[in-house]
Amino acid sequence: xxxxxxxxxxxxxxxxxxxxxxxxxxxxxxxxxxxxxxxxxxxxxxxxxxxxxxxxxxxxxxxxxxxxxxxxxxxxxxxxxxxxxxxxxxxxxxxxxxxxxxxxxxxxxxxxxxxxxxxxxxxxxxxxxxxxxxxxxxxxxxxxxxxxxxxxxxxxxxxxxxxxxxxxxxxxxxxxxxxxxxxxxxxxxxxxxxxxxxxxxxxxxxxxxxxxxxxxxxxxxxxxxxxxxxxxxxxxxxxxxxxxxxxxxxxxxxxxxxxxxxxxxxxxxxxxxxxxxxxxxxxxxxxxxxxxxxxxxxxxxxxxxxxxxxxxxxxxxxxxxxxxxxxxxxxxxxxxxxxxxxxxxxxxxxxxxxxxxxxxxxxxxxxxxxxxxxxxxxxxxxxxxxxxxxxxxxxxxxxxxxxxxxxxxxxxxxxxxxxxxxxxxxxxxxxxxxxxxxxxxxxxxxxxxxxxxxxxxxxxx
Numbered sequence: 251x252x253x254x255x256x257x258x259x260x261x262x263x264x265x266x267x268x269x270x271x272x273x274x275x276x277x278x279x280x281x282x283x284x285x286x287x288x289x290x291x292x293x294x295x296x297x298x299x300x301x302x303x304x305x306x307x308x309x310x311x312x313x314x315x316x317x318x319x320x321x322x323x324x325x326x327x328x329x330x331x332x333x334x335x336x337x338x339x340x341x342x343x344x345x346x347x348x349x350x351x352x353x354x355x356x357x358x359x360x361x362x363x364x365x366x367x368x369x370x371x372x373x374x375x376x377x378x379x380x381x382x383x384x385x386x387x388x389x390x391x392x393x394x395x396x397x398x399x400x401x402x403x404x405x406x407x408x409x410x411x412x413x414x415x416x417x418x419x420x421x422x423x424x425x426x427x428x429x430x431x432x433x434x435x436x437x438x439x440x441x442x443x444x445x446x447x448x449x450x451x452x453x454x455x456x457x458x459x460x461x462x463x464x465x466x467x468x469x470x471x472x473x474x475x476x477x478x479x480x481x482x483x484x485x486x487x488x489x490x491x492x493x494x495x496x497x498x499x500x501x502x503x504x505x506x507x508x509x510x511x512x513x514x515x516x517x518x519x520x521x522x523x524x525x526x527x528x529x530x531x532x533x534x535x536x537x538x539x540x541x542x543x544x545x546x547x548x549x550x551x552x553x554x555x556x557x558x559x560x561x562x563x564x565x566x567x568x569x570x571x572x573x574x575x576x577x578x579x580x581x582x583x584x585x586x587x588x589x590x591x592x593x594x595x596x597x598x599x600x601x602x603x604x605x606x607x608x609x610x611x612x613x614x615x616x617x618x619x620x621x622x623x624x625x626x627x628x629x630x631x632x633x634x635x636x637x638x639x640x641x642x643x644x645x646x647x648x649x650x651x652x653x654x655x656x657x658x659x660x661x662x663x664x665x666x667x668x669x670x671x672x673x674x675x676x677x678x679x680x681x682x683x684x685x686x687x688x689x690x691x692x693x694x695x696x697x698x699x700x701x702x703x704x705x706x707x708x709x710x711x
């Protein structure tokens with residue numbers, strides 16, 4: 251007897267989507283969309299913030315290297331970008347997010363040591379200062395931003411080699427992008443770029459800074475970095491890490507862009523930092539010393555060939571250099587301002603730190619260690635100074651390991667000896683603090699080994 255048998259093929263249980271899961275997915279998608287479309291400005295901001303947090307949590311758990319790359323890219327290109335719909339700095343959110351990503355990152359070998367002890371002592375002394383001078387909401391926010399930017403050195407130094415290299419190279423590439431964009435904006439030939447930057451949460455047109463020289467007025471490069479001095483520090487760090495982590499024509503092109511952008515910031519602290527870093531490399535690098543000297547001479551001639559840079563350097567310490575005069579007055583006035591506030595400082599909720607015009611009126615000291623004492627007191631200041639001394643000594647000896655180590659460690663020494671002594675952004679500005687933490691974290695590990703020599707072609711019989 252013949253007949254047809256009807257066979258129904260059932261999908262495996264693992265391929266079927268339960269109806270409960272489907273309903274939950276629809277609800278979780280539809281509800282936020284409806285709330286966003288019908289809600290007010292604050293409601294939309296909350297929805298966007300929650301969505302961003304969910305995406306970040308997913309990325310940290312499933313693709314942890316992406317959080318480190320995002321952190322590096324934001325720091326190098328758009329350090330003042332906000333979380334969409336909020337006034338929360340994206341950089342600080344990512345600075346906290348890298349701690350979460352580190353937990354899910356395979357191959358991590360966490361061994362706490364002196365670095366973690368130093369961060370703990372700094373954090374403890376700082377919170378005591380906050381409490382002693384008035385733990386207001388503004389003071390706590392300032393403290394949280396500072397400690398997030400400072401403590402990021404811990405997760406960054408524990409990164410596996412592959413992730414560390416990826417993060418550092420992402421930062422260097424992003425600084426090139428930021429420098430090129432800033433130069434386009436400064437040229438005033440691409441006004442549409444200014445409108446695009448508003449998406450990032452700020453308008454650089456409100457942050458234009460000029461230098462009044464003896465016979466000219468020059469606009470300083472700032473772009474997405476907003477502050478020319480902050481731009482100079484970030485580009486200087488990008489320059490250092492580019493030399494250490496890239497090779498060949500790519501390195502030359504990146505250095506040319508970063509060097510030009512650095513000069514156009516007209517930041518004497520950043521320029522002095524780059525020069526000092528090169529000097530340390532010449533003194534401590536086991537190889538390539540002549541190449542560094544020649545490169546330095548070429549860079550010096552190029553700098554003097556750019557009229558605004560030449561004018562800026564020539565006017566330094568002259569009668570028309572208002573910046574130097576203001577710094578001298580601030581140093582003379584420092585003991586008077588600190589009278590009665592030496593132990594715990596004048597406090598963290600200082601309006602002069604957030605209002606540029608008021609800061610110029612108050613004219614607080616433009617020196618990293620001294621402004622640390624100004625804000626947090628002598629206890630915090632002495633701990634910070636001790637940490638910096640140890641860091642310089644360690645970097646000096648570690649610089650002899652290889653050319654790449656000499657470049658990175660030379661950069662750290664230059665930041666401490668030049669940038670921190672000539673200005674205050676590393677202490678008061680989250681992007682500058684973060685970029686210094688990144689540079690320190692990289693210096694605490696071995697720089698990448700130079701690429702192996704190409705093997706000789708086989709000889710055929």
